[in-house]
Amino acid sequence: MACFNRWQVSSLDVSGTYLYSPVEETVLIEPPTTFLPHLKGKVLRLKKALYGMKQGGRCWWFFLSGILERMGFAATEVNQSLYLFRNDQELIAIWIHVDDGVVTSNSLGAISRFKTALCGELGIKWSDQLTHIVSLNCAFGEGEVTITQGHLNNGILEAYARRIIKCDAPLPVLPAGSAIPNQDALDPTPYRSVPKAKHWLLLDHVVGYLLKTRAHRIRLRPMSLSLSLWSDVGWGGDLECRQSGFILKLGDAPIHWSSKRQTVVALSTCAAEYVALSSTPGAGNKSTRQKIHQYNFLQQSGGGTGFNQQPLQEAHEVS
Structure with missing residues (x-):
């Protein structure tokens, strides 16, 4: 939609995301006595969320939602990570993924005011261009955006220890993928622990397809x-x-x-x-x-x- 209407697309990154989020429940933790020896034998009440907490993401979502709602944003009905702000003349759309976000609007002035207001609440790294988001590389042109996954593909290829041969298709036409041939019923729990040679060949094929297509791109240019x-x-x-x-x-x-x-x-x-x-x-x-x-x-x-x-x-x- 932004490409079709020639809207500016910006990106943001929140520094120390979870550390802003208050914890309403009573959570007691053991202090790190290596760094704080005077707290030995005591417990601390957690006031802010920490990375690694199971409810840390939920605390952050509640905190950020409150900030955006006070600014006049509302989450869309179909996607709770997508927020919209509308008045008679302006529209701002923001998509949030944990600490990353994408912002677009039909008004540069609206984006500027939103940036100023949000930076007053959080530590924000703001960019007027969207170059990457969630392992995707983005390149904007005139009314279009090109998306690639080169960084993600290269990471997989570098970590794969077996020999890689380029393949033209994701899988063979009729892969024989059953771990165990037809026979009497067995305990299904260890099936992932008994890969056969044919399964390694199928995996080689998938990685070979990534090697062959790592330079492929998707061009989004909606007419x-x-x-x-x-x-x-x-x-x-x-x-x-x-x-x-x-x-x-x-x-x-x-x-x-x-x-x-x-x-x-x-x-x-x-x-x-x-x-x-x-x-x-x-x-x-x-x-x-x-x-x-x-x-x-x-x-x-x-x-x-x-x-x-x-x-x-x-x-x-x-x-």
């Missing part, structure tokens, strides 16, 4: 804000897993995709296609649900100048 959903299922060609997948596009830009084993047994190709398209909890991919979520977000945000409030279009399956 419109219309949503389209495509789904498919390998009902007859995938005898073991019955996997299905979908891709959701905003204009011609892919924004969400998934491939997953179906959790509902389908008795025909047609039924399997309906399962792939379904938004029920047992369907696995929840493709239609994702489209509804994205549509609701565009409605809440107004979609800038390119969203025409058209009703949802159902995906058509060809068997």
